[in-house]
Amino acid sequence: MPVNAKEIEILLNRNNLCAEKNNVNDYHDTCSSPDSGISKSRPSSGSVTPITFSIGDHSESDDEGDSEDSGLVMKTENAETQTMLENLKISQKEEMDGRWTGPPRPLEECINLLHSDVGVKQLSDEEVINLVNAKHIPAYQLEKAVQDLERGVAIRRKLSCMQKDIKGATPDIPYKNYDYTMVQGACCENVIGYIPIPVGIAGPLKMDGKLHYVPMATTEGCLVASTNRGCRAFMQTGVRTRVVHEGMSRAPVVRFPSAMRAAEAMLWLGESENFEEVKQSFDASSRFARLIKIHPRIAGRYLFIRFVAKTGDAMGMNMISKGTEVALQVLQNHFHDMEILALSGNVCTDKKPSAINWLEGRGKSVVSEAIVPANIVENVLKTTTAALVELNIAKNLVGSAAAGSIGGFNAHAANIVTAIYIACGQDPAQNVCSSNCMTIMEPSGEDGRDLFISCTMPSIECGTIGGGTILPPQAACLEMLGVKGANADNPGENARTFARIVSAAVLAGELSLMSALAAGHLVKSHLKHNRSATLLSAIALEQQAANLKITSESIQEPQSRSSKTSSEKVVQSIKSKLTPVSSSTILKPENTLNTKGEAIKRSPSSKSSPVITTMEFLSVPDCKQT
Numbered sequence: 001m002p003v004n005a006k007e008i009e010i011l012l013n014r015n016n017l018c019a020e021k022n023n024v025n026d027y028h029d030t031c032s033s034p035d036s037g038i039s040k041s042r043p044s045s046g047s048v049t050p051i052t053f054s055i056g057d058h059s060e061s062d063d064e065g066d067s068e069d070s071g072l073v074m075k076t077e078n079a080e081t082q083t084m085l086e087n088l089k090i091s092q093k094e095e096m097d098g099r100w101t102g103p104p105r106p107l108e109e110c111i112n113l114l115h116s117d118v119g120v121k122q123l124s125d126e127e128v129i130n131l132v133n134a135k136h137i138p139a140y141q142l143e144k145a146v147q148d149l150e151r152g153v154a155i156r157r158k159l160s161c162m163q164k165d166i167k168g169a170t171p172d173i174p175y176k177n178y179d180y181t182m183v184q185g186a187c188c189e190n191v192i193g194y195i196p197i198p199v200g201i202a203g204p205l206k207m208d209g210k211l212h213y214v215p216m217a218t219t220e221g222c223l224v225a226s227t228n229r230g231c232r233a234f235m236q237t238g239v240r241t242r243v244v245h246e247g248m249s250r251a252p253v254v255r256f257p258s259a260m261r262a263a264e265a266m267l268w269l270g271e272s273e274n275f276e277e278v279k280q281s282f283d284a285s286s287r288f289a290r291l292i293k294i295h296p297r298i299a300g301r302y303l304f305i306r307f308v309a310k311t312g313d314a315m316g317m318n319m320i321s322k323g324t325e326v327a328l329q330v331l332q333n334h335f336h337d338m339e340i341l342a343l344s345g346n347v348c349t350d351k352k353p354s355a356i357n358w359l360e361g362r363g364k365s366v367v368s369e370a371i372v373p374a375n376i377v378e379n380v381l382k383t384t385t386a387a388l389v390e391l392n393i394a395k396n397l398v399g400s401a402a403a404g405s406i407g408g409f410n411a412h413a414a415n416i417v418t419a420i421y422i423a424c425g426q427d428p429a430q431n432v433c434s435s436n437c438m439t440i441m442e443p444s445g446e447d448g449r450d451l452f453i454s455c456t457m458p459s460i461e462c463g464t465i466g467g468g469t470i471l472p473p474q475a476a477c478l479e480m481l482g483v484k485g486a487n488a489d490n491p492g493e494n495a496r497t498f499a500r501i502v503s504a505a506v507l508a509g510e511l512s513l514m515s516a517l518a519a520g521h522l523v524k525s526h527l528k529h530n531r532s533a534t535l536l537s538a539i540a541l542e543q544q545a546a547n548l549k550i551t552s553e554s555i556q557e558p559q560s561r562s563s564k565t566s567s568e569k570v571v572q573s574i575k576s577k578l579t580p581v582s583s584s585t586i587l588k589p590e591n592t593l594n595t596k597g598e599a600i601k602r603s604p605s606s607k608s609s610p611v612i613t614t615m616e617f618l619s620v621p622d623c624k625q626t
């Protein structure tokens with residue numbers, strides 16, 4: 001179908017909006033939001049949807065967003081615009097090849113096409129949406145229905161844009177050029193895109209004689225810099241690590257007719273031949289999961305049976321859950337009156353704070369240590385061993401005890417664990433127990449000016465295969481650490497190495513943050529690395545403008561959608577929209593208050609020129625200080 005001028009205008013406007021918001025739009029919607037050009041139109045006959053999207057004739061559009069669109073139409077004389085139009089024509093034609101571009105056809109016709117062999121690809125997005133709304137396609141199975149992963153995601157975005165509450169948000173969530181084959185059936189459902197998170201690198205981290213570069217995905221400025229400084233401090237002497245225990249756990253809750261009967265089952269599990277019988281079934285469920293311990297805990301008629309298993313290179317929750325289900329069948333063969341209440345009874349304990357993981361361990365239990373020479377403590381960390389040791393006792397040991405902490409005898413292990421977990425495709429919810437850590441610092445060397453530091457982390461739940469580790473960017477981060485996937489020669493070795501790296505990186509993070517706290521540098525460093533100066537100066541300008549009572553009409557929505565993604569644009573738009581203050585809006589010097597609410601006395605020079613223009617105001621250096 002030929003592309004008409006109105007459509008191109010609308011597409012261009014959408015494109016323009018996206019580009020304005022993101023500067024890059026190759027992974028964004030060009031047509032996903034009513035705000036960005038898709039209009040409501042009356043449903044055609046056969047359609048059951050109260051609101052539909054029209055990609056065809058927009059002449060009848062009554063969308064309230066239209067006026068916004070028309071205000072943004074670009075002049076076609078512009079050469080750059082012409083090129084964009086041509087590109088859009090081409091891309092639209094490619095997109096439409098073989099797909100219906102006319103007004104939606106009757107529902108019955110679409111249903112027939114849906115169930116035909118080749119027909120589904122011919123349905124327009126609008127027709128697919130009609131089928132979803134008429135409950136012929138579940139919205140969560142769009143990818144399967146249209147036999148195209150990215151198109152399925154794109155249509156779901158259009159559907160979600162129809163929900164009033166979220167329609168404005170979706171275009172800022174990228175979705176294009178992503179490998180959804182890895183996501184389907186493994187990592188996420190009802191997909192509408194992905195969230196890009198900045199990934200920094202800390203290192204080299206010298207650990208057990210090898211250098212590692214540690215990827216960390218975070219939005220907390222200062223965190224990577226801090227961990228990097230810790231790594232730098234370890235460069236001379238290195239970090240030593242050891243995995244001291246290994247075992248993932250799953251603890252179902254079962255119930256018996258009496259507490260005596262529950263006790264009987266508990267004692268039965270303690271017999272070695274019975275353990276062997278259960279283990280045989282458990283181990284048969286996987287090539288890598290190996291039951292090493294059963295730890296039952298009784299509470300009246302309830303029995304919590306904590307199965308502990310090695311899980312090779314996988315974090316192992318799916319594997320161990322599968323094995324546990326089989327093992328429970330064995331137990332039920334012996335105890336017919338045993339009632340299985342749930343496969344997880346919280347004694348596991350997964351993704352919740354608990355003493356049991358802190359005491360018994362879960363996943364990999366790792367200890368790491370390093371000695372930092374006095375000159376490094378003083379020159380790189382800007383503090384002293386004595387100050388660090390004293391602070392560590394006061395904060396990480398006494399402070400955490402005073403807070404009633406379980407496993408939180410550290411400064412910020414969770415920061416490092418979570419950033420590495422997100423980068424490396426771990427289950428981020430497992431940061432809860434994986435961050436259990438006790439940091440110990442002691443004076444070392446002949447004069448006690450060197451620092452001994454260690455971190456003990458009993459429950460690092462991690463893997464290098466399974467879960468999110470299969471996604472290409474996350475797998476690349478594991479690759480950077482040399483631990484991607486299964487270790488063919490020695491299954492489990494990659495996951496153990498990964499756990500050691502996590503622990504060594506935590507050691508680096510602990511050392512650096514504790515040093516910053518001891519030196520009184522925390523706030524200074526976070527104000528430098530952890531606050532958007534551009535955005536804040538834009539906000540400060542807005543506040544200044546408001547304080548100076550510049551007419552509200554002269555500042556039009558500085559935080560409007562089209563400008564909020566670029567703080568520079570906010571500044572620019574404020575600058576461009578601020579007009580010189582007319583004499584009717586001149587501020588009397590005595591009406592101008594400083595931040596303490598006191599009247600600001602103007603200098604004679606400012607008095608001699610009573611009309612303060614906005615540009616003058618913007619150039620006043622003090623305006624940053626609000």
Ligand SMILES: CC(C)(COP(=O)([O-])OP(=O)([O-])OC[C@H]1O[C@@H](n2cnc3c(N)ncnc32)[C@H](O)[C@@H]1OP(=O)([O-])[O-])[C@@H](O)C(=O)NCCC(=O)NCCSC(=O)C[C@@](C)(O)CC(=O)[O-]
Pocket residue numbers: 220222223224225226227228229230232380381382411412415512513516521522525526529
């Ligand atoms: C920010 C620093 C590192 C500056 O530290 P500095 O000593 O002023 O920096 P420097 O310029 O002298 O450089 C020293 C080394 O730091 C590294 N470094 C320095 N700058 C960078 C950078 N931009 N990017 C990457 N690496 C950087 C780098 O390794 C460098 O060595 P070089 O390579 O030059 O020989 C320091 O002040 C610091 O570590 N601050 C602590 C920040 C921190 O740990 N934040 C974590 C979050 S706090 C929190 O969330 C938890 C909390 C606090 O609530 C928990 C609690 O209750 O305790």
Ligand SMILES: NC(=O)C1=CN([C@@H]2O[C@H](COP(=O)(O)OP(=O)(O)OC[C@H]3O[C@@H](n4cnc5c(N)ncnc54)[C@H](OP(=O)(O)O)[C@@H]3O)[C@@H](O)[C@H]2O)C=CC1
Pocket residue numbers: 285286287288289311312313314315316317318319320321350427463465466467468486487491492
């Ligand atoms: N089910 C649950 O209760 C929970 C699940 N999760 C989720 O579980 C997922 C992770 O489960 P997990 O069991 O780790 O991973 P998977 O479910 O992906 O299982 C690992 C798979 O890798 C195979 N494998 C191949 N080589 C190895 C090797 N060297 N070592 C170990 N396994 C190998 C295993 O084989 P084989 O089939 O022979 O075992 C198994 O099929 C994550 O997405 C996480 O978010 C998180 C918490 C709870």
